[in-house]
Amino acid sequence: xxxxxxxxxxxxxxxxxxxxxxxxxxxxxxxxxxxxxxxxxxxxxxxxxxxxxxxxxxxxxxxxxxxxxxxxxxxxxxxxxxxxxxxxxxxxxxxxxxxxxxxxxxxxxxxxxxxxxxxxxxxxxxxxxxxxxxxxxxxxxxxxxxxxxxxxxxxxxxxxxxxxxxxxxxxxxxxxxxxxxxxxxxxxxxxxxxxxxxxxxxxxxxxxxxxxxxxxxxxxxxxxxxxxxxxxxxxxxxxxxxxxxxxxx
Amino acid sequence: xxxxxxxxxxxxxxxxxxxxxxxxxxxxxxxxxxxxxxxxxxxxxxxxxxxxxxxxxxxxxxxxxxxxxxxxxxxxxxxxxxxxxxxxxxxxxxxxxxxxxxxxxxxxxxxxxxxxxxxxxxxxxxxxxxxxxxxxxxxxxxxxxxxxxxxxxxxxxxxxxxxxxxxxxxxxxxxxxxxxxxxxxxxxxxxxxxxxxxxxxxxxxxxxxxxxxxxxxxxxxxxxxxxxxxxxxxxxxxxxxxxxxxxxxxxxxxxxxxxxxxxxxxxxxxxxxxxxxxxxxxxxxxxxxxxxxxxxxxxxxxxxxxxxxxxxxxxxxxxxxxxxx
Ligand SMILES: Nc1ncnc2c1ncn2[C@@H]1O[C@H](COP(=O)(O)OP(=O)(O)OP(=O)(O)O)[C@@H](O)[C@H]1O
Ligand SMILES: [Mg+2]
Numbered sequence: 351x352x353x354x355x356x357x358x359x360x361x362x363x364x365x366x367x368x369x370x371x372x373x374x375x376x377x378x379x380x381x382x383x384x385x386x387x388x389x390x391x392x393x394x395x396x397x398x399x400x401x402x403x404x405x406x407x408x409x410x411x412x413x414x415x416x417x418x419x420x421x422x423x424x425x426x427x428x429x430x431x432x433x434x435x436x437x438x439x440x441x442x443x444x445x446x447x448x449x450x451x452x453x454x455x456x457x458x459x460x461x462x463x464x465x466x467x468x469x470x471x472x473x474x475x476x477x478x479x480x481x482x483x484x485x486x487x488x489x490x491x492x493x494x495x496x497x498x499x500x501x502x503x504x505x506x507x508x509x510x511x512x513x514x515x516x517x518x519x520x521x522x523x524x525x526x527x528x529x530x531x532x533x534x535x536x537x538x539x540x541x542x543x544x545x546x547x548x549x550x551x552x553x554x555x556x557x558x559x560x561x562x563x564x565x566x567x568x569x570x571x572x573x574x575x576x577x578x579x580x581x582x583x584x585x586x587x588x589x590x591x592x593x594x595x596x597x598x599x
Numbered sequence: 600x601x602x603x604x605x606x607x608x609x610x611x612x613x614x615x616x617x618x619x620x621x622x623x624x625x626x627x628x629x630x631x632x633x634x635x636x637x638x639x640x641x642x643x644x645x646x647x648x649x650x651x652x653x654x655x656x657x658x659x660x661x662x663x664x665x666x667x668x669x670x671x672x673x674x675x676x677x678x679x680x681x682x683x684x685x686x687x688x689x690x691x692x693x694x695x696x697x698x699x700x701x702x703x704x705x706x707x708x709x710x711x712x713x714x715x716x717x718x719x720x721x722x723x724x725x726x727x728x729x730x731x732x733x734x735x736x737x738x739x740x741x742x743x744x745x746x747x748x749x750x751x752x753x754x755x756x757x758x759x760x761x762x763x764x765x766x767x768x769x770x771x772x773x774x775x776x777x778x779x780x781x782x783x784x785x786x787x788x789x790x791x792x793x794x795x796x797x798x799x800x801x802x803x804x805x806x807x808x809x810x811x812x813x814x815x816x817x818x819x820x821x822x823x824x825x826x827x828x829x830x831x832x833x834x835x836x837x838x839x840x841x842x843x844x845x846x847x848x849x850x851x852x853x854x855x856x857x858x859x860x861x862x863x864x865x866x867x868x869x870x871x872x873x874x875x876x877x878x879x880x881x882x883x884x885x886x887x888x889x890x891x892x893x894x895x896x897x898x899x900x901x902x903x904x905x906x907x908x909x910x911x912x913x914x915x916x917x918x919x920x921x922x923x924x
Contacts, residue, residue, distance in 0.1 A: 404807060428813035440811070442804040444921075445797075453801050456794050457813040463822070468792040475794075515812060 353416070354379045355519050355549060356401070356432075361410030363396055363573075370396040371407065372573035378519055383541065383550045385560045388570035389594050394553045395437050397570070398521050401551070402434040403427045415518065429457070433517025433548070435508035437524045443497035447488055447507050450496055451479035454514040482514040483507075487536065501528035506537070512548075520548050526556040538562055557595070561585070569594060605918035609871045616874065617777060624770040632769040633841070638874075638881045639776040640837045645861040645873030646783040647830030652859070653868030654791060655823045656803030657719070660855050661730030664737045665711055665828040667850030669703040669835025671741065674753040674845040676702060681756060696761045696775070696840070703836040704829045710737075711828025715821045731852060738850040752846025759840050766840070776837050780874070783830050788870055790826070799823050831858070860898075864905055866912025869921060875913045 354377035363371035370393040378384050386394050399405035401412055403424040412419050419427055428434075441450050452475045456462060459474070469475055483489045486506040491499060499507060505525050512520050525541070526534045538559045541550060545563075554560050560567065561581050568578040571593045577584060584590055616635060623631035644666050651657040676699050679685065679692025686692060693699060718729040747753045757767065764771045790796045802809045802816035809816050839845040848854070857880070865876030883901070887894035909916045 402811065404811075423815065424807070424810040425813045425815040428811055434811060436807075440805055440808045442801045442808055444804055445801065449797065453797055453809070453814070454812040456797060462794050462798040462814050462819060464794040465796075466789045466793055468789075469794055469797050470792065472794075511812060 352380050355415055356551065357413045358397070358401065359411050359413075361397070361400060361412065362408045363393075363400055363405065364408055369573045371400065371410075374410070374570070374573070374575055376568050376575060376578065378549050378551050380549055381545055382565040383545050383552055383563045385552045385554060385564035385567045386570060387554065387557075387560060387567060387594060392570040393573040394570055395523055396573075398434065398523050398551070398553060401521055402432065428515060431516065431518035432521070433512030433515050433519070434521040435505065435512060435523060435525055437527070437553070439501075439504040439508055441496040441504060441507060441511075444495055446493050446495055447483060447499060447503075447510075448476070448479055448492040450507060451482050451510050451514050452476065454482075454511045455479050458514070458516055479514060482510040485513060486510045486540065502530065502533045505529060509537075509540075517548050520544075520550045521553075522550055523553045524555060525552070526554055526559055534559060605869070605914070605921075608914065608918045612871050612874055612878075613781075616878065620770065620773050624773075629769045632773050634881060634885060636769065636773040636776050636841055638877045639773065639780045640834050640841060641858075641861060641881065642874040642877035643776070643780045643783045643837070644831045644834035645858050645865075645877060646780070646787055647827050647832075647834060648858045649827075649862055649868065649873050650787060650790060650830065651824050651827035652862055653872065654787075654796060654803065655799045655820055655827075657820060657824060657827075658727050658859070659730045659824070659827070660727045660852065660859070661714065661718075661732075661734030662828070662831050662858050663850050663852060663854035664714070664734040665707040665831040666835035666838065666854055666858070667737065667741065667845070667847070668707045668710055669832035669837075670839035670845040670849045671747065671753070671835075672703040672706050672832075673699050673759060673836040673839040674755055675747055677755045677759055678747070678753060694757075694759045696759045696766070696836075699759055699836050700779075700833050703832045707832025707835070708825050708829040711832075712821065712825045715824035715828075719817060719820050719824060731855065734850065734855055735852060738847055738852075741847040741850055748846070750847060752844055752848075755839060755843040755845070758843055772840070776841075779833060779837065783833075784870060784874075786826075786830065790823075791870070795819065795822070860902060862912075864902060864912055866914035866921075869912060869914040869918075872912050872914050879913065 356378040359375045361371050361374045374397060388394055396405060400407045403422060414432055452469060455475050455478045483492050486509050488503060488506045488510060491503060526537060534556060541563055564581055566578060567581060567584040568575050569590050576593060577587050577590050620632040620635040648662045651659050676692045677694050680694045714733045718726055721729060742750050760766055761775055766772045798814050798819045802819055806816050835849060861876035861880055862873055864879055865872030883898055884894060887897050905912055911920060
């Protein structure tokens, strides 16, 4: 079995009396899509936040590419190749789609302390950013401010940013939310191809997408992982059906 | 399209600010030259603040500190040059503007870096309060420090000198200030379009996103705050030379507030916002100040109108919404 690129062990996060993450352990292996499902408020976004570094866990360890990253800042984790998208999309609203991606490219090049050359005339920024937009099918909207993009387009833009970062693993928090069926289908196909490039920890409520994509699924309920397994395992697990899937499976 | 209109508006403002004093000087109305000089200097100070406030979203309520430090650098160096006594026992004073500017830039930049290193660890209202507190500390220090005049301030007997220019005459001094203002505006424009500016503006729009792509906002903001303080510091040195006088009032929170008002009036983050704001402020002060002592009440009304009805300030009103490519 291949070494996991990302491994979370015994993670705990409380908000006051609420245990949003309750001794969670899970990992992500090269080439796979590991789906994280569970009811609203189960703690999925909280878990993603701790892995990405926006939230500090109370206890537990997060390892990425063989190193403990608990003490690293969001920016440092990102530079090591941990890419994420947000459940509520998080972009620079005044910047065009292109400039949002260019910011990621500039970060990868490690060169934010350049004061004079205009970015819009800088091919080494514009070209890779445009290429990332093309990959997610957003090239035609490159000049539109992020605030004016549709919900689904903002999702695509977040993925383009993660791609431009050259991320070695992706944390995607409900990328399908707010997309029409057409968009979801396109994105499903895209993520399917993407997993070879970067394994994906996928939080998603769209079960069609989850069942089509996931190599493994973990089910989170009240901050606890109640089951991990293949699509078939999870579909036939009685606890999971009771807690989350209901008749859908 | 909106962008091209803003270029036209900017060019018109730049020309007007140059043409009026040229005409006034020709017509023998030196008072108007001085008024224009005041506009140019205040505008330069506000251009400095606009780097922090407009591009970085850092609402500094302490930029009077840098303005005043620049002023005191001019005053102190000049006073030592006149008395012949070395500064700190070994540094000679000087009346050469270029040297004074460099010292003003270094001194205000150093203090801005120190204040920024502490205050930028906070955000929002705390940032406003801490920058205010630091500036007030420096204000009280100047007030109670007798060596350079304390609360009476420090006079500069003769305006400092610039090689090859008679700075005692109003028009040449205006042209010096106008040139520095133009350089300040050029710096602002370059930074805004650069990689550094992209990171700075992104951190203002969305701090979490900026960190998520791997750019730590703190260092970007610290450098921006320092540059911002440096530009305001040079303006302070010019202001001291304009008035041939510095006093703690240059360091007071009124001054910090005035700089913010200039930017809000003209347009936050807009290249020529500070210029328009300063022009409006100085003109209102002159016209209304001649009619009523309560001219600031009317300034308040104008400010209220701008905040309520023209969020992009007067430049926004003239040129439409700001666009980033
Ligand atoms: N900053 C916070 N402070 C206090 N409680 C919080 C905070 N963030 C999240 N919570 C709580 O923690 C629990 C888990 O929230 P989280 O957003 O992780 O759920 P989720 O599984 O992502 O839900 P959804 O499917 O609705 O996105 C919820 O009960 C939420 O109210
Ligand atoms: Mg969530």
